[in-house]
Amino acid sequence: MIPMDFSYWRTETAEEAVAVYQQLADDGQHPVYYAGGTEVVTRARLGALTPGAVIDVKAIPEARRLGRDGGCWHVGAALSLADLIHDGAWPLLARVAERVADHTTRSHITLGGNLAGTIAYREAALPFWLADADVATVGPHGRRTARFRDRFDGTLALDPGELVVSLSVPDGVRQQPSYAQKATRLDYVDYPLVTIAALRGAEGQVHVALSGLKPEPFRSAALDAALIGSGSSADRAGRAARHLPATLVEDLHGTADYRRFVAQTVLADALTALEGP
């Protein structure tokens, strides 16, 4: 049961949602956008989030878009991870998404919520971070489309009141060889020790993004560069692992040293899968 009160707004366009957000924020209502609810409801129940208003954005048609157009695959931010897995148009995204939470909860969690929320792992961001993906938003200053990687560095840089509406990925990227793996310790359904997403680019180089190592997802040009060169997958993963963050998460799922070991292992697994041993 959620102990505090808030008002509820169901909006039909992104501009309407942003205007309502602005008005409520100006009135001191501390509004939040609401989609799947897994973060807002659970945190509000604990008193960790105390919105004065929730703005439901699930019914906005462009945030429910799914399909190809103009050489890109477009996906609305209000679609659930289950929708994206069922669609299957981007195998890398589907493989990453199908290990987030559990089967039922993936029908709740939306793409936009996973990317823009405060829960740390944001695994759905990993494929978009690796691809030449674009993110479209609407905010107080209007519409904006930008390269996802220019606005995401572990967290998505959004202005107050800016709403993620959709993402798009070039058709060619979706067909590139890819690999994903989630390593957990306590149970199959669990937060990650390490989740890796890897994409082999047109030039043959493997790029990786990782979740679970830091409080937010991680990738590094130096780590990607160290994956190139001679030697076995294990050798190159060992060299690349030197470019992992100096300080890693240490919690009941695993020590920092164990996470480093698992990260090196999944790096080698990714190279083997995409290039052979």
Next chain:
Amino acid sequence: MQNANTGRAEHLITVNGEQRRVSLRPADTLLYTLRDELGLTGAKPGCENGDCGACTVLVNDVPMKSCLLLTMEFVDQDPPRSVETVEGLDGAEVQRQFLQHWAFQCGYCTSGFLMLVEGLRRQRPEANRDELVDWLRSNICRCTSYAELIHAVEGVLERERGAAPASDHPTPVPPTR
């Protein structure tokens, strides 16, 4: 655009095919509207964090955790979003299979598992063992009746596909007490 201000107000919601009037706060979750306003106590509060699945209901045939849903998402909608609880099953095949296979012990998680498996039957009757296990991971049985649950789900899906239930897992003998 629709909005509801803070405080309690009356709204219309459709549950188990029946339109009902409920009094609720915008911050009320579907779980507590079902239980406290409509007397449908089949949906159980467990973790209330989306982990245990004891509160699972069907929304347009899709299993969802009612502790993670605001009731406002379901009220005053045309056409209504269909909410089904275990009370709406009323002697369905899934309930018969759970009984036949003794797929429960204390029973607290059972209504959530029944709704999950009913959703699986409707959406993925061709599901194989790996897929049904993936669905079952959404719910937790603290009594660990998982082997019996898998047998019951296989029985449900075999019935749905028109096959006679497999006989490689004999019906457990009921306890004598």
